[in-house]
Amino acid sequence: MLKQVSVAIVGATGLVGQELISTLLYRRFPVKALRLLASPRSVGKKILVGERELEVEETNHNSFVGTDIAFFGATTQISRELVPVAAKAGAVVIDDSSAWRMEPEVPLVVPEVNGDDLAQHKGIIAIPNCSTTPVVLALWPIHKVNPIKRIIADTYQSVSGTGARAVQELREQARLVLDGKPTAAHVYPHQIAFNVLPEIDVFLDNGYTKEEWKMTQETRKIMHEPELPVSATCVRVPVFVGHSVAVHFELTRPMAVDDIRGILQEAPGITIQDEPSISLYPQPWTSAGHDDVFVGRLRQDVSCPSGFVMWVVSDNLRKGAALNSVQIAEELLARNLI
Amino acid sequence: MLKQVSVAIVGATGLVGQELISTLLYRRFPVKALRLLASPRSVGKKILVGERELEVEETNHNSFVGTDIAFFGATTQISRELVPVAAKAGAVVIDDSSAWRMEPEVPLVVPEVNGDDLAQHKGIIAIPNCSTTPVVLALWPIHKVNPIKRIIADTYQSVSGTGARAVQELREQARLVLDGKPTAAHVYPHQIAFNVLPEIDVFLDNGYTKEEWKMTQETRKIMHEPELPVSATCVRVPVFVGHSVAVHFELTRPMAVDDIRGILQEAPGITIQDEPSISLYPQPWTSAGHDDVFVGRLRQDVSCPSGFVMWVVSDNLRKGAALNSVQIAEELLARNLI
Numbered sequence: 001m002l003k004q005v006s007v008a009i010v011g012a013t014g015l016v017g018q019e020l021i022s023t024l025l026y027r028r029f030p031v032k033a034l035r036l037l038a039s040p041r042s043v044g045k046k047i048l049v050g051e052r053e054l055e056v057e058e059t060n061h062n063s064f065v066g067t068d069i070a071f072f073g074a075t076t077q078i079s080r081e082l083v084p085v086a087a088k089a090g091a092v093v094i095d096d097s098s099a100w101r102m103e104p105e106v107p108l109v110v111p112e113v114n115g116d117d118l119a120q121h122k123g124i125i126a127i128p129n130c131s132t133t134p135v136v137l138a139l140w141p142i143h144k145v146n147p148i149k150r151i152i153a154d155t156y157q158s159v160s161g162t163g164a165r166a167v168q169e170l171r172e173q174a175r176l177v178l179d180g181k182p183t184a185a186h187v188y189p190h191q192i193a194f195n196v197l198p199e200i201d202v203f204l205d206n207g208y209t210k211e212e213w214k215m216t217q218e219t220r221k222i223m224h225e226p227e228l229p230v231s232a233t234c235v236r237v238p239v240f241v242g243h244s245v246a247v248h249f250e251l252t253r254p255m256a257v258d259d260i261r262g263i264l265q266e267a268p269g270i271t272i273q274d275e276p277s278i279s280l281y282p283q284p285w286t287s288a289g290h291d292d293v294f295v296g297r298l299r300q301d302v303s304c305p306s307g308f309v310m311w312v313v314s315d316n317l318r319k320g321a322a323l324n325s326v327q328i329a330e331e332l333l334a335r336n337l338i
Numbered sequence: 339m340l341k342q343v344s345v346a347i348v349g350a351t352g353l354v355g356q357e358l359i360s361t362l363l364y365r366r367f368p369v370k371a372l373r374l375l376a377s378p379r380s381v382g383k384k385i386l387v388g389e390r391e392l393e394v395e396e397t398n399h400n401s402f403v404g405t406d407i408a409f410f411g412a413t414t415q416i417s418r419e420l421v422p423v424a425a426k427a428g429a430v431v432i433d434d435s436s437a438w439r440m441e442p443e444v445p446l447v448v449p450e451v452n453g454d455d456l457a458q459h460k461g462i463i464a465i466p467n468c469s470t471t472p473v474v475l476a477l478w479p480i481h482k483v484n485p486i487k488r489i490i491a492d493t494y495q496s497v498s499g500t501g502a503r504a505v506q507e508l509r510e511q512a513r514l515v516l517d518g519k520p521t522a523a524h525v526y527p528h529q530i531a532f533n534v535l536p537e538i539d540v541f542l543d544n545g546y547t548k549e550e551w552k553m554t555q556e557t558r559k560i561m562h563e564p565e566l567p568v569s570a571t572c573v574r575v576p577v578f579v580g581h582s583v584a585v586h587f588e589l590t591r592p593m594a595v596d597d598i599r600g601i602l603q604e605a606p607g608i609t610i611q612d613e614p615s616i617s618l619y620p621q622p623w624t625s626a627g628h629d630d631v632f633v634g635r636l637r638q639d640v641s642c643p644s645g646f647v648m649w650v651v652s653d654n655l656r657k658g659a660a661l662n663s664v665q666i667a668e669e670l671l672a673r674n675l676i
Contacts, residue, residue, distance in 0.1 A: 150641050150642070151641070152490055152586050152641065154492035154571075154584040156494070156534045156573065156575070170532075171516060174512055174516060175516055178509060178512060178513055178516075189617035190617065190621060190623070190624075191623055194508075194576060194577050194578050194623065195577060195621055195622055195623035196494050196575055196577060196582055196621065196622060197621060198582075198584070198619055198620075198634075198635050198649045199614075199617055199619065203614035203615070206637060206638065206640070207595070207614070207635070207636065207637025207638065207647075208637060208640070216640060216641075229640070229641030229642065230640070230641055231586065231639045231640050231641035231642070231645070231647060233492075233584035233586075233635065233647060233649065235494065235582075235584070237494070237534055237575055237576075238532060238575075238576050238577075239532050239533060239534060239576075240532050244534055244536075244573075246492040246536070246571035246573065248490050248569065248571075248586075257545070276537075276541035276545070277541070279527035279528065279537055281536055281537065282536075283528060283533055283534065283535060284533055284534060285528070285529055285532065285533035286528075296536075297536050297545070297571065298545065299544060299545025299546060300544065300545070301569045302544070302546070302554060302567070302568070302569050303488050303489070303490065303554075303567030303568055303569035304488070304567065304569070307569070309545075309569060309571060311536045311571065
């Protein structure tokens with residue numbers, strides 16, 4: 001039996017925080033005590049956790065005393081400031097932000113891929129960006145058999161990846177457009193309703209956005225392939241939940257599509273939806289609320305002898321955020337690393 | 339001065355037909371007489387053309403007598419049946435459908451790229467698929483300087499590419515979703531509102547859709563590169579007008595990004611929108627109603643020494659359909675090929 005642990009959730013009122021609460025519940029994570037932490041304006045708010053109502057407390061430098069595991073699902077700024085505080089107080093931090101992912105001493109973990117990296121943790125563990133996780137999860141079992149030489153990934157990312165305000169903005173703008181009225185953009189630089197925006201996170205000097213660069217760097221770190229060529233275009237689409245990715249990947253050796261399909265069928269955390277004759281393929285609308293990463297449209301890439309193409313969709317709040325975090329916590333307990 | 343010609347538009351009541359009418363008008367195409375043709379259920383409908391009202395006539399085997407140029411903007415089925423009839427009656431047909439594009443004796447033309455192919459026409463000229471045209475237009479001037487060795491294109495295609503019923507379906511479904519009500523899908527296999535669908539046109543045995551395969555085959559034909567490696571994933575997104583494409587292309591030799599930008603700046607039909615610091619990049623919402631193909635997010639592909647990435651957006655009803663058709667007609671007149 002797993003030991004009981006004290007858990008804190010930072011950003012408990014946000015989309016990821018809410019998903020963390022429900023994930024801990026439905027996976028029956030052995031929570032001894034739960035603290036819900038958020039910004040001052042949410043303090044006192046009551047949140048139903050199972051059959052109990054818990055009051056939201058302010059996140060501050062004293063929040064983590066007695067906490068075994070602190071899940072951070074807030075902004076990068078808050079993670080930058082408070083993750084070390086929580087770690088210093090003795091909590092093991094599982095951080096959803098990009099603040100600590102590329103630090104050499106911080107394991108960046110997708111449990112099905114590199115759970116072994118958890119053994120090196122020094123109190124802070126990061127989870128990958130929500131568009132990186134499903135791609136790495138689907139590529140890893142293939143990579144183990146036939147090493148991947150190059151990845152091109154173009155994304156179709158939902159607004160819930162940005163947060164609750166973005167979901168609200170899409171709703172409001174969509175209604176205004178349908179009513180023939182002008183819209184205003186607040187969360188994104190431009191209208192997102194009935195539009196697509198090739199800008200996620202800030203632009204870097206090399207012309208990539210930070211979101212695209214995360215995909216390159218995080219994939220390399222998780223897969224322990226520091227030179228792996230990875231190029232992405234990350235695009236926001238008017239979808240509420242579910243990130244989709246068109247993935248073109250090249251292997252070391254040619255391979256039969258059916259052999260790749262066989263590998264994915266056996267792989268943990270993946271459901272194959274790939275029956276073109278009945279229009280069965282992954283969609284964000286149908287992936288929302290599910291734990292698995294969905295893979296379909298698998299085919300030989302006609303532009304490259306050892307190349308393949310697939311379509312990967314997952315609930316960005318689940319495997320892209322909360323589920324991956326809770327799975328890491330489960331691994332820590334199972335491996336006696338806490 | 340260009341000679342005056344008799345023009346017929348097949349599918350005059352559809353989205354492409356309507357755009358053909360307005361394009362002929364605003365480009366002051368020398369129309370001597372205009373016949374608006376459509377299916378029986380639209381017969382008698384009156385359409386305002388400039389300051390005149392024209393009555394829609396039924397498309398049948400006698401519709402093309404005395405017609406110099408027949409624009410087809412209807413279904414592939416109608417083009418398959420009636421394009422030869424129109425050509426036999428003496429009209430030069432400019433066909434927007436996929437019915438005749440790959441026939442060896444039918445030029446498949448983007449005037450800025452392969453206008454010279456028009457000289458070989460035998461009465462039928464095809465225009466490319468609306469997602470292929472902007473990509474080829476943007477790649478061609480680069481290809482002339484530094485030959486392209488491989489193209490990977492992932493698309494974000496609007497519902498107007500399907501037709502007026504699809505636009506209506508997106509509107510209706512979006513409102514139902516916003517109101518928390520269930521939706522029904524009629525035009526597409528699944529809900530398109532707040533969702534993305536990696537299925538456009540039928541599936542082929544090789545796992546690609548016909549839409550994706552068109553991109554491969556049509557690009558090769560237009561560029562006169564029968565072996566060019568091209569791989570696409572074509573995805574429908576909940577956008578009304580404007581197709582976007584993430585294009586990854588490899589050149590024969592490495593090249594400076596600024597040199598590619600310089601080539602595109604001089605190229606006809608292209609507007610560069612590429613100022614990351616002010617979030618300026620092409621968007622479907624802002625490209626709608628414009629003739630030019632918009633290019634942005636141009637950068638070196640970090641996964642390939644001679645590779646580059648760009649983001650291409652165009653109004654699929656304009657350069658993707660009506661404008662390209664009318665430009666072909668203009669070329670035919672200018673080259674005395676009619």
